[in-house]
Amino acid sequence: MTEVSVRIKDTIENEPVVLFMKGTPQFVMCGNSDRALRALREAGAPVTAVDVLPDPSIRQELTELSGWPTIPQLFVKGELVGGADITQELAETGELRKILEDKLGAGYADGAEERVVDVLSGTRA
Amino acid sequence: MAVDRLEFLLQDAFPDAAELRVEDRTGGGDHFQVTVASPRFDGLPLLEQHRLVNDALSEPLRDGTIHELRIKTKGTT
Numbered sequence: 001m002t003e004v005s006v007r008i009k010d011t012i013e014n015e016p017v018v019l020f021m022k023g024t025p026q027f028v029m030c031g032n033s034d035r036a037l038r039a040l041r042e043a044g045a046p047v048t049a050v051d052v053l054p055d056p057s058i059r060q061e062l063t064e065l066s067g068w069p070t071i072p073q074l075f076v077k078g079e080l081v082g083g084a085d086i087t088q089e090l091a092e093t094g095e096l097r098k099i100l101e102d103k104l105g106a107g108y109a110d111g112a113e114e115r116v117v118d119v120l121s122g123t124r125a
Numbered sequence: 126m127a128v129d130r131l132e133f134l135l136q137d138a139f140p141d142a143a144e145l146r147v148e149d150r151t152g153g154g155d156h157f158q159v160t161v162a163s164p165r166f167d168g169l170p171l172l173e174q175h176r177l178v179n180d181a182l183s184e185p186l187r188d189g190t191i192h193e194l195r196i197k198t199k200g201t202t
Binding site: 030031032067068069070080081082083084085086089090 | 176179
């Protein structure tokens with residue numbers, strides 16, 4: 001496994017909510033990533049974002065791991081939830097909150113912060 | 126036309142679809158909205174439903190024909 005792929009895997013396994021997206025929460029570069037992020041923010045999720053744009057290998061390795069071809073991709077507790085359409089649909093039906101509660105506990109939104117992980121360097125902000 | 130190709134691939138994967146639509150969202154031939162209603166989705170989680178659509182479109186997803194894909198799936202029950 002490449003270093004990038006190991007870091008992607010670590011992030012998915014160790015962060016409660018991970019959104020692989022184009023851009024960062026501060027500077028979203030794609031409409032679909034924006035839709036997913038909005039849905040997660042409305043649900044109060046503690047989002048850890050990974051920008052796939054800095055290097056094509058990030059997206060390649062991610063798709064290899066997840067079997068999901070498009071960006072964004074949402075993982076909760078290490079499990080793929082889906083892309084932008086699924087995230088939005090689950091948010092609209094209220095199911096997203098339920099998934100987050102089931103997997104992270106009822107207080108998941110308490111003190112929820114947004115973080116960014118750089119899987120190229122391994123830094124976390 | 127990319128729309129025709131996508132429709133063809135989806136019809137092939139979902140021959141029993143009650144509804145099957147491909148829209149070019151921007152007119153640029155690379156941003157698509159796909160809507161499929163099929164009995165194959167009945168009882169499947171949303172993730173698996175979308176996976177079936179992604180699988181049907183794996184080629185145009187890989188070769189860059191599809192730059193952005195929106196999926197709406199429906200069961201028939």
